[in-house]
Amino acid sequence: MIVMSVLTALVLLALVTQAGIVAVQRAFPPQGEMVEVDGATLHVVDIGPRDAGVPIVMLHGASSNLEAMRRPLGDILAKDHRVILVDRPGHGWSTRARRRDSTPQIQARMIDEALAKLGIERAVFVVHSWSGALGARLALDHPGRVAGLVMLAPVTHPWRGGVGRYNEIIATPVIGPLLAYTITLPLGYVVAESGARNVFLPQMMPDGFVRDSATPLLLRPREFIANAYDLVTLKEAVAAQAPRYGEIKAPVTIIAGEPDKTVRTGIHARPFAAMVPNAKLIVLPDLGHMVQNAVPDRVKAEIETMIGKIAPAQAAAD
Secondary structure (H helix, E strand, O other): OHHHHHHHHHHHHHHHHHHHHHHHHHHOOOOOEEEEEOOEEEEEEEEOOOOOOOOEEEEOOOOOOOHHHHHHHHHHHOOOOOEEEEOOOOOOOOEEOOOOOOOHHHHHHHHHHHHHHOOOOOEEEEEEOHHHHHHHHHHHHOHHHEEEEEEEOOOOOOOOOOOOHHHHHHOOOOHHHHHHOOOHHHHHHHHHHHHHHHHHOOOOOOOOHHHHOOHHHHHOHHHHHHHHHHHHOHHHHHHHHHHHHHHOOOOEEEEEEOOOOOOOOOOOHHHHHHHOOOEEEEEEOOOOOOHHHHOHHHHHHHHHHHHHHHHHHHHHHO
């Protein structure tokens, strides 16, 4: 009887999950175009004037999608600049063929290929959190594509501890997919608001953020599993690439907050800035992890300052 009850509960939860997937995808449909690359299909939203000089590519962190970069920062930038927002492989409406394609190295290659197909020769990359490691990898492996790099609360170095026991479980074969396809979506709806609120601290989470950022897309099983793989493989990936940071030639601006408890500035932003020759570090007091939401005008000003220096240098080189 106990076994039958458990199986019945799992079947019911699986049916609820499938219905939830349909509802979430109807509520948050894709907004851009799909670009095929080796091993993935990337969802790309291209906004702003096409003839506005150096374009800006925005890459989101873990547990999110391109909407987390679009509102408000991307929309503000798009008034005067061409802005390309990308769902990282496996996130939002992007897919990836293999879950293990989770490292910054592989995702950098995919994004570089997509930008080439879009005709984007060089761009300023604006990266947040997990994508700090991705932006650094783009600058290392694809330097011709990176005109500049603006990093917001970036992950760059290995840290003590893990990434949450639940991520390790979800990334485990068999048991992880079993949980993802049964309890993750129903449970996620209950805890999504409180989880997002904690990431904003000490700032207040904007009203409607979970809805406006399309966060419920994360609760779909295939994306939740991809996100877990990204997180559990990140520490080893940054440990491998960190010794190379001195090779980065592109100008870099890093904006982080001292009380950020999600990605510690002292572990990541400060040592990264010390290693990169052309790095500018801005550490703001009383600023948490969601830099693009808390100080969008400051971020915009730093991006435009960088573009203002890049454009004359590029013209002189031409």
